[in-house]
Amino acid sequence: MTIDPAAETARLVDALGAERLATAASYTRGNELLLLAGLPVTLILLWLIVRSRLLDRLAARLANWRWATRTLAVCFAFLIADTVISLPWTIWTDWARERSYGMTRQPLGDYLGQTALSALISAALGALFLLGVYALVRRTGRRWWLWGGLLATTATAVMLLAGPAVIEPLFNQYEPVPPGPVRVALERIADDVGIPHDRIFLYDGSRQSDRFTANVSGIGPTARIAISDVALKQASLAEVRAVTGHEAGHYQLGHVWRQMGIIAALAILALFGIDRLFVRAAALLGSRATLGDPVGLPVMAALGAVIGLLFTPVLNAMIRSGETAADLYSLQHVNEPDALATALVKTAEYRYPRPHPVEEMLFYTHPSVEKRVLRAMEWKVTHPATPPAPHQP
Numbered sequence: 001m002t003i004d005p006a007a008e009t010a011r012l013v014d015a016l017g018a019e020r021l022a023t024a025a026s027y028t029r030g031n032e033l034l035l036l037a038g039l040p041v042t043l044i045l046l047w048l049i050v051r052s053r054l055l056d057r058l059a060a061r062l063a064n065w066r067w068a069t070r071t072l073a074v075c076f077a078f079l080i081a082d083t084v085i086s087l088p089w090t091i092w093t094d095w096a097r098e099r100s101y102g103m104t105r106q107p108l109g110d111y112l113g114q115t116a117l118s119a120l121i122s123a124a125l126g127a128l129f130l131l132g133v134y135a136l137v138r139r140t141g142r143r144w145w146l147w148g149g150l151l152a153t154t155a156t157a158v159m160l161l162a163g164p165a166v167i168e169p170l171f172n173q174y175e176p177v178p179p180g181p182v183r184v185a186l187e188r189i190a191d192d193v194g195i196p197h198d199r200i201f202l203y204d205g206s207r208q209s210d211r212f213t214a215n216v217s218g219i220g221p222t223a224r225i226a227i228s229d230v231a232l233k234q235a236s237l238a239e240v241r242a243v244t245g246h247e248a249g250h251y252q253l254g255h256v257w258r259q260m261g262i263i264a265a266l267a268i269l270a271l272f273g274i275d276r277l278f279v280r281a282a283a284l285l286g287s288r289a290t291l292g293d294p295v296g297l298p299v300m301a302a303l304g305a306v307i308g309l310l311f312t313p314v315l316n317a318m319i320r321s322g323e324t325a326a327d328l329y330s331l332q333h334v335n336e337p338d339a340l341a342t343a344l345v346k347t348a349e350y351r352y353p354r355p356h357p358v359e360e361m362l363f364y365t366h367p368s369v370e371k372r373v374l375r376a377m378e379w380k381v382t383h384p385a386t387p388p389a390p391h392q393p
């Protein structure tokens with residue numbers, strides 16, 4: 001029997017039901033509005049930090065300190081102040097709203113504790129990075145943005161490659177996947193991409209989110225496969241295979257390296273923009289700081305926020321093409337088109353499956369579920385699974 005991929009796709013997406021599709025649409029559109037509204041919110045908060053003269057006073061008080069320690073302290077103070085002042089907004093967008101849509105059941109206390117931990121880590125690492133940027137402004141003169149872009153790329157590389165091994169265990173518990181069919185399936189995928197069996201982990205992803213996620217990340221000895229415990233509760237074995245196959249595709253196709261190349265280019269462009277627009281932006285925000293003075297960090301951050309939002313569609317387009325390639329990898333290596341499709345339909349609850357093409361182009365980090373399911377169904381038509389061997393009584 002042949003199937004019609006388009007009709008099959010429509011049937012799978014429609015199976016969510018009108019009500020869940022409407023909720024998905026409202027959640028997704030809300031995320032898009034929040035991304036846009038986040039910019040004015042950020043700018044107002046940064047303006048408040050400038051107006052408070054907090055950093056000026058701190059820098060004046062530390063005037064006797066050595067340049068590097070003073071710069072580090074001012075940068076750290078800014079990053080913490082920015083997190084604290086944004087907290088009401090963050091709690092609403094990241095926690096209250098997620099809870100109201102049933103995306104998480106994390107208690108507020110746990111959320112706040114984890115937010116504080118991640119804010120401290122980001123502020124410490126961010127301050128070190130910014131110290132490097134200011135040192136480059138001092139040492140390399142007019143071309144600082146070029147060196148700064150390379151520094152940003154190196155920092156991103158370290159985070160992408162070391163993060164899974166060093167940072168993530170601070171937020172979740174990782175343990176070996178217990179023996180059973182899931183483990184056997186994951187071992188087969190691990191063999192495919194050359195990851196040793198003792199680097200296959202299960203983590204308590206249900207702590208933060210009810211979404212089923214897996215990832216294959218790291219490099220060399222830190223490379224590993226990790227699946228959220230949600231997989232064992234909500235996904236079929238075939239779905240675990242299909243999704244982990246997709247993640248293995250990202251890993252095997254080296255998407256992390258391509259991502260770093262794009263980040264390098266965008267970072268250099270962003271810092272060049274900051275270099276050219278700093279004086280005007282400082283005047284607008286009412287700051288008297290110069291580019292090389294860490295007291296002017298809120299001005300840099302404001303420019304970074306504007307430029308970052310403008311870059312979003314470019315980054316999204318790059319990520320989307322990687323997602324398509326990873327889906328294809330999963331189909332080629334795991335050949336579970338039906339399971340890939342049902343796993344994808346589950347993600348439609350937090351990413352509306354039928355976006356307007358312009359909306360998809362601007363905001364979607366993944367191609368629409370409808371497109372992805374359609375590709376899986378087209379694959380199914382052209383690559384029938386080998387029928388199971390006849391049962392011997």
Ligand SMILES: [Zn+2]
Nearest residue numbers: 246250323326
């Ligand atoms: Zn992916």
